Amino acid sequence: MTQLQEPATTGPGAERPAPSVRQLTFQFAAGPAIPVLSVVIALVLGAIFVLFSGNDPLRAYAALVQGAFGTPYDITETIVSAIPLVLTGLAVAVAFRTGLFNIGAQGQLLVGALGAGWAGAQFASLPGFLLMPIVIVFGIGGGALYGGIVGLLKAVRGVNEVITTIMLNYTIVFVIHWLLQAGPMTAQNAFGTPASTPIGAGARLPVIIPNELVLFSRLHAGLFLAALAVAFFWFLLWHTPLGYRLRAVGLGARAAAQAGIDPARHMILVMAIAGGFAGLGGMIEVSGVFGRVYDGFSSSYGFDAIAVALLGKNSPLGIVFAALLFGAFVHGGAYMQSHAGISSNLVAIIQAFVLFVIAAESLVRSLTRRRGARKPMEAIA
Amino acid sequence: MKRILAFSVLAATIVASCATTGTTTSSSAPSSASTATGQHPKIGLVTDVGGLNDKSFNSLADAGRLQAQAQLDVTTSVTESKQQADYVPNLTKYAQDKYDLVIGVGFLMQNAVWKVATQFPNVKFAIIDGAPNDDAGNVKNLPNVANLFFKEQEAGYVVGVIAAMMAKNKVGAATHNTVCSMGGIPIPPVDRYIAGYQDAVKTVSPTTKIINGYSNDFVDQQKGKEVGLNHIAQGCDILFQVAGGSGLGYIAAAKEKGVYAIGVDADQIAVAPGTVITSALKKVDVAVFQTIRSVRLSTFKAGDNSFNAANGGVGFGALDKIVPADAKAAATQALADITAGKITPKDTVQVKP
Amino acid sequence: MTWEMVVGASVFAAMLRLAAPIALAALGGTMTERSGVTNIALEGSMLVGCFFGVVAADRTHNVWIALAVALLAGMALAALHAYASITLRADQIVSGMALNILALGLTTYLDYQMYGTTGTPADLAAVPDLHLTFLNGIPYVGEAIADQNSIVWASLLLVVALQVFLFRTVLGLRWRAVGEHPRAAETVGVDVRRIRYAAVLASGALAALGGAYLSLGVVHSFTDGMTGGRGFIGLAAMIFGRWTPLGALAASLIFGYGNALSTSLQGATVGDTKLPVQLLGTLPYILTILAVAGFVGRSRAPAADGVPYETEGHA
Secondary structure, three states: OOOOOOOOOOOOOOOOOOOOHHHHHHHHHHOOOOOHHHHHHHHHHHHHHHHHOOOOHHHHHHHHHHHHHOOHHHHHHHHHHHHHHHHHHHHHHHHHHOOOOOOOHHHHHHHHHHHHHHHHHHOOOOOHHHHHHHHHHHHHHHHHHHHHHHHHHHHHHOOOHHHHHHHHHHHHHHHHHHHHHOOOOEOOOOOOOOEEOOOOHHHOOOEOOOOOOOOOOOOEOHHHHHHHHHHHHHHHHHHOHHHHHHHHHHHOHHHHHHOOOOHHHHHHHHHHHHHHHHHHHHHHHHHHHHOOOEOOOOOOHHHHHHHHHHHOOOOHHHHHHHHHHHHHHHHHHHHHHHHHOOOHHHHHHHHHHHHHHHHHHHHHHHHHHOOOOOOHHHHHO | OHHHHHHHHHHHHHHHHHHHHOOOOOOOOOOOOOOOOOOOOEEEEEEOOOOOOOOOHHHHHHHHHHHHHHHOOOEEEEEEOOOHHHHHHHHHHHHHOOOOEEEEEOHHHHHHHHHHHHHOOOOEEEEEOOOOEOOOOOEOOOOOEEEEEEOHHHHHHHHHHHHHHHHHOOOOOOOOOEEEEEEOOOOHHHHHHHHHHHHHHHHHOOOOEEEEEEOOOOOOHHHHHHHHHHHHHOOOOEEEEEOHHHHHHHHHHHHHHOOEEEEEEOOOOOOOOOOEEEEEEEOHHHHHHHHHHHHHOOOOOOEEEEEOOOOOOEEEOOOOOOOOHHHHHHHHHHHHHHHHOOOOOOOOOOOOO | OOHHHHHOHHHHHHHHHHHHHHHHHHHHHHHHHHOOOOOOOHHHHHHHHHHHHHHHHHHHOOHHHHHHHHHHHHHHHHHHHHHHHHHOOOOHHHHHHHHHHHHHHHHHHHHHHHHOOOOOOOOOOOOOEEEOHHHOOOOOHHHHHOEEEHHHHHHHHHHHHHHHHHHHOHHHHHHHHHHHOHHHHHHOOOOHHHHHHHHHHHHHHHHHHHHHHHHHHHOOOOOOOOOOOHHHHHHHHHHHOOOOHHHHHHHHHHHHHHHHHHHHOOOOEEOOEEOOHHHHOOHHHHHHHHHHHHHHOOOOOOOOOOOOOOOOOOO
């Protein structure tokens, strides 16, 4: 498993000067881009499955694409599904960049959601320009706290972050059960729905697309927060001294130590930053979609985030595209089921094939491209 | 360069297929060509995140849908929600496609149905186990929404009568005069069952010991079995499961130790013949069927629709042969008494874990 | 709260029952990571073993065939991962995740197609418990181990066997060398690819055995997603156990103990307050964190773990 002494398995590779956004996009598109061939292979494999199940693959795929992008409403819904994945993807990626495996985005998102949900209800009477920043701070702070614990345990006691993140993910789920079913955060008027008190109107992220443009769209201002987060990720990692140090730590602790960097402190910091991203994602879901914290609202955002981060090569735009791909599967997949009669599990199978083939194809490409270049970790070992 | 070209080709393909597919009301099976005039109604079912095979409400609702499709000359479609954020778009897509009735399964959809029903006042909706909830969390009945509520405590009561009779009279393997129950999580749709069960036992056989527990899970069978073994070790002979898939593990514990179990929601006597003595039925399938039929016959009733003992919406399922005649008679009588209003089973749990 | 609830024999019996599937997954993870391949698709292998074991038991009414089919199913999934990771040198994490999604989608789909309305049959061929009646006299230990499932015993034996294998045999040494310095191992003639393939297949089989234990040994039925993350807990146990079979067992036992407590403590009171049922659910996870933080500390993965290997002379 990835840990500090080892180079990240999907680290940035042998880059030297800080790449610009343009370069990063090229790197993503030119190197590990998704060649049409690999996607076609995956779709063919999926089509075989669909055929076996007695359905028409062409109808199935047409429904998938139509469901995800067919109308403006669908496009906004695909984006709405993608937004939390962008944030949790950033949470996983920023840790990967520094050599840590953050499986805990799931839990960090939930703590952020709890913080935002609590603050939004507690101070519900405040006006928006006061309440919204408070809720954002609580969201980011909650997630950062939960991520920081992981970093702290690793720095102080050497506990592998894979263990703590998995354990903390489950722990917060049960704590939320208690908080929302029979505990201090249970809403008064819940009537048995395990949910928190609804947040104040000032804490709700407004829908940014007017009904005249796209009827009933839910696309909310969380989109801007997500964009800011992506920009912050890029800026932090490639345009600040801290980011340089974090990436150096990711390339090898020994090299980092030689450069005078204390890995322990940076572990705590980066896990807190990662948690902050995920917590913001949780806050956005509460403020932009639900208006309160429902028990179980995040079934797999943190988990899918791992695939999103890796597919996106831990790069800002890559994560955005990967998140949109996942969002398309969610929203398009539902349409496949409702209008083409394809079982939702077949959608999952197709999604698995796409992931699998992309994983195999892209790395093969990047390895053959880099053949001959020594891996940077060998220089350090 | 080649890769960028390839990527752009892919993107262009996607965009092109969007352009050709255009609006949402394109021809897509299973809906037929006719639109909503009541002639050939289109019914949409949106499930909760548990999936169609959750051994609980989703599967029952789907059974009702399939039955309606077979018998009522309607076209139906189902969409499984993968996460809670999907409720709104899943409901909206059906409404946009001018479906006649869109059914949401579960109390978590209350706000989503309220949102979408408000946006589409000409489409009828139904919620299983809930009523439309606005953003402040308050109930706001709508003229196009039917709230399908069930009196689970009545179902729990009648199976509790059977359990109490068997425990009291030490029938078969039920020698310890102890009964127990296991819920998934302590939420009212689960706890109402348990409340009625406990109420019946306290009424019919006050000396019987009552145990209660939760698995904290609706899926994990091993967890359910551990709770079951724990209860059996405390003397329990009749285990009432209210925990979906996890409850099957509870039943497995009863089977392993040679004692008895009671199923929930659907008739579960076939799950473990000889172990399951009866089931507390919540006829979600009947409710779905009847709601679809009401749309077909234009007798749709918005607002609260209660399914209880009086209208056959809840009851007890097939009895194992070990269940003595007097227990069956007592349960049947209890059902009649509840219908007549003579008994009102409690809906709050008295014996907590 | 009574002592019985905390350290009673029934609690230890439950601990073993709950630890077994996790230990098997952790063993699988240990074997593959010791050879240098990260396999996070243990959850998927466990799930397919769970499901196809039930299908085979239903069709053949023979528990041994059912077990064999379960192991084969787990290995088949692992073979995909092996091919992707070793031959294609793909990203092992993404491959593992993809296979987990595949396993869940496939088993859920087939379960619905085959057993959707009725559920799995009631009288499946079952893996028997071992009733060691001669232990019934022994007060504490006897009750804890007298009625465990055969697979629980099998997993204990496997732990010992694999510990001996990895650390006391020549092949085990080579196995570990492949995980630490594959280039050096290859230069002395060790077939890196073959060992890694064997390792990944073995991990699939071990995880599948854990799944078959759940469906054929414990509850005798299948419900969608019934492995519930045990494959991932197994990964945590593997790391906790420092990539050794005995360590994996110890870690699994600690987790299993916490899990057992979360059931046995239902209804317990501390002073006047009842422990909330929901918070009891956190016990195994908190206990594990405390145990690792308190007693284990740093653990080091095999040096070449997760890094795709380019053999000399290959493309």
